[in-house]
Amino acid sequence: MRSEGNTILDIQDLTIRFHMRQGLVTAVDGLELSLEEGRVLGVVGESGCGKSVMSRALIRIEAPGTIEKGHVRYVDRDGCEVAIEKLDPAGPAIRRIRWKEIAMIFQEPMASFGPQHTIGEQIAEAMELHGILCGRDRREAVVASLDSVRMPRPAETAEQYPYQLSGGMRQRAMIAMALSCRPRILIADEPTTALDVSTESQILDLLRERQMALGMSILYISHNLGVVAHIADDVAVMYLGRVVERAPVRVLFAAPKHPYTRALLRSLARVDRDIPGRLEVLSGGLPDPFLRPAGCVFHQRCPECISGLCDRVVPRWVRLGDGSAVACHLYGGDHA
Amino acid sequence: MPDPQPLLEVTDLAKSYALRGGFFDRTKGNVQAVDHVSFSIPRGQTFGLVGESGSGKTTTGRLIVRVIEPDTGQIVFRDEESGGIDLVKLSSRQIRPLRKKIQMIFQDPYSSLDPRMTVLRIVGEPLRATGNISRRATRERVAEVLEMVGLSDEYMNRYPHAFSGGQRQRIGIARALATQPSLIVADEAVSALDVSVQAQILNLLRDLQERFRLTYLFIAHDLGVVRYLCDRVAVMYSGRLVEIAEKPALYGNPKHPYTESLLAAAPRPEPEKLAIKPPYAGLALGPRTSAGGCAYFPRCPYRRDVCSREAPQLRKVADGHSVACHFDLTLTNANSSGTCGRENMQSKGSAVH
Numbered sequence: 176m177r178s179e180g181n182t183i184l185d186i187q188d189l190t191i192r193f194h195m196r197q198g199l200v201t202a203v204d205g206l207e208l209s210l211e212e213g214r215v216l217g218v219v220g221e222s223g224c225g226k227s228v229m230s231r232a233l234i235r236i237e238a239p240g241t242i243e244k245g246h247v248r249y250v251d252r253d254g255c256e257v258a259i260e261k262l263d264p265a266g267p268a269i270r271r272i273r274w275k276e277i278a279m280i281f282q283e284p285m286a287s288f289g290p291q292h293t294i295g296e297q298i299a300e301a302m303e304l305h306g307i308l309c310g311r312d313r314r315e316a317v318v319a320s321l322d323s324v325r326m327p328r329p330a331e332t333a334e335q336y337p338y339q340l341s342g343g344m345r346q347r348a349m350i351a352m353a354l355s356c357r358p359r360i361l362i363a364d365e366p367t368t369a370l371d372v373s374t375e376s377q378i379l380d381l382l383r384e385r386q387m388a389l390g391m392s393i394l395y396i397s398h399n400l401g402v403v404a405h406i407a408d409d410v411a412v413m414y415l416g417r418v419v420e421r422a423p424v425r426v427l428f429a430a431p432k433h434p435y436t437r438a439l440l441r442s443l444a445r446v447d448r449d450i451p452g453r454l455e456v457l458s459g460g461l462p463d464p465f466l467r468p469a470g471c472v473f474h475q476r477c478p479e480c481i482s483g484l485c486d487r488v489v490p491r492w493v494r495l496g497d498g499s500a501v502a503c504h505l506y507g508g509d510h511a
Numbered sequence: 512m513p514d515p516q517p518l519l520e521v522t523d524l525a526k527s528y529a530l531r532g533g534f535f536d537r538t539k540g541n542v543q544a545v546d547h548v549s550f551s552i553p554r555g556q557t558f559g560l561v562g563e564s565g566s567g568k569t570t571t572g573r574l575i576v577r578v579i580e581p582d583t584g585q586i587v588f589r590d591e592e593s594g595g596i597d598l599v600k601l602s603s604r605q606i607r608p609l610r611k612k613i614q615m616i617f618q619d620p621y622s623s624l625d626p627r628m629t630v631l632r633i634v635g636e637p638l639r640a641t642g643n644i645s646r647r648a649t650r651e652r653v654a655e656v657l658e659m660v661g662l663s664d665e666y667m668n669r670y671p672h673a674f675s676g677g678q679r680q681r682i683g684i685a686r687a688l689a690t691q692p693s694l695i696v697a698d699e700a701v702s703a704l705d706v707s708v709q710a711q712i713l714n715l716l717r718d719l720q721e722r723f724r725l726t727y728l729f730i731a732h733d734l735g736v737v738r739y740l741c742d743r744v745a746v747m748y749s750g751r752l753v754e755i756a757e758k759p760a761l762y763g764n765p766k767h768p769y770t771e772s773l774l775a776a777a778p779r780p781e782p783e784k785l786a787i788k789p790p791y792a793g794l795a796l797g798p799r800t801s802a803g804g805c806a807y808f809p810r811c812p813y814r815r816d817v818c819s820r821e822a823p824q825l826r827k828v829a830d831g832h833s834v835a836c837h838f839d840l841t842l843t844n845a846n847s848s849g850t851c852g853r854e855n856m857q858s859k860g861s862a863v864h
Contacts, residue, residue, distance in 0.1 A: 221705035221706060221707060221708075222676075222705055371563035371564055371732065372563070372732065372734075372777050372778070373563065373772055373773065373776040374563075375776065375778070376775075376776040376778070398705060398706070399778060400706070400778075400780040401735075401778025401779045401780050402778045404778065404780045404781060404782045405782075424782045425782050428780055428782055439706055439707060440780060442706055442707050442709075442710035443710075443735065443780060444709070444710070444733075444735045444736045444738065444739035444740070445738065445739075445779065445780070446734045446735040446738055446762075446774065446777040447735075447779045447781065449738065449758075450739055453714045453717065454710040454713055454714055454739065456707065456710045456711050457707040457710075460678075461675070
């Protein structure tokens, strides 16, 4: 599924597998997705849908998974296309892209920070490694980067160790470090999931503000539909290794198309309204990871499954007038 | 009608911990984890306790199930058999027969089940711990409660690793149900679950409540989940209850600035609704400690001088609605959709002085 605009990252037919003792697990299965320049793309899905595996592959840290097929095309600053899937995960080419072109932040900031150096030393090191710091005063640059994420008392914080900061402040420091090399794409994998709601909403506001100021693109991975509604311009919904629906954020929440998206939205316990009676529930659970369903990956749990079709044929993308696109037979011209 | 006598009545409950730190792990002071908290829960109802991490909500739950000892306070438990017993006064021996009446469900279905124990042992454990029961009777009861939570009795001899997160949480609920409790303390019982699984577990908790007239103390940070499940809600901040109200009043007409900020910050699946924001109550604006004053003072966008000097006490602002704030504030209601909106408009007029 391609879309208009300046595509900065384009994923076609991406398939990532894990070879395990018990068998083969296909975590990402023929996935198609594209990220536009200067936009925030939210990727939502429940645990096990492959959203983290997919995002890690974009900077080639997918191991122990392996990219079996497909293309990840990155359009660099000069407009040249880089085939990320072909790069050596430990080679110099991807290292030039990581951090400087595509940075990533995680749920647990301690995954990015080592415990034995101060926040300032680590940010400075990241900047030096990528040649951002040459000629400038080290300390000044670090403080400026912490200041840009609205860290209270940035100079003091630079002297502190990660464990001395609260969860929200650590997350700010991680964002400062990720943005210190001015990446064009930020991949954010559930960066607010461990935080309290008020801290979460500050971090989301901060990311949005930095994104607009720097004109970068964000790929925001989350299981939380409310968070995605808050930060994204466009949303992709993943289920079992595939994107099943993609739409501008307002369209997705106002008029969800795929039966999975509709079921997810209906099953939410919401802060903004009373739900009398029971919540609507999606029947069944995720299938055995070693036995992927044929046809549409959602057909076993789908209340609108068309037998003979959905259980056999993988649905193709259908583009709709409101800007959304859905991979579902219900919207196919010849079956609707 | 609720019973005239509540099932659980907590009065002036307090617990403090010594704060240690520094090179020699010296005591640096005290943290008042739970600071003279009082509330009661009528039988068959769900009472929500919300707050952010460190607010003391988990400690409150653990005090009630008596896995930790309070410094002061009363926890009166009252059902048909036990006509009003203060759990705090009981020795650990005396409390044993009451343990089966009060059970707990935990957050993390991955770490709260012992991986070396079969489902039969996990679910049967509280039965054995609270009385003499034959092996056969245990098996029968375990099969029965597994069926209640929607699991087959074939699972009895399996180990926790064979189950998904949702199934594990069902096992945790089955364990809590085994001894036929009247009160269940659920601490973040659905927080670790995916949306679709969360809905299944919330429905299950509702069904079980109806079927067995269970009373829940539901501790959570997710205001959406609390809105769905609870009848009455208390908001906790820094060890104290800052607001307590029936659900429609709390969501439709919040009176404490902290409640307002929590409601506004809660992520909601409505991109259009995001413009409404109260005055920014995010980062600590002032000093972290405000000895003697309101605990929320450093973050409060409405604070005035008096707030730094005097701690506000919980006071009644309407029937069943109390708030610990010096002022009658007219607050932003970010949730003005649904049935609460009109009510809110009316009561706002009378709340402004």
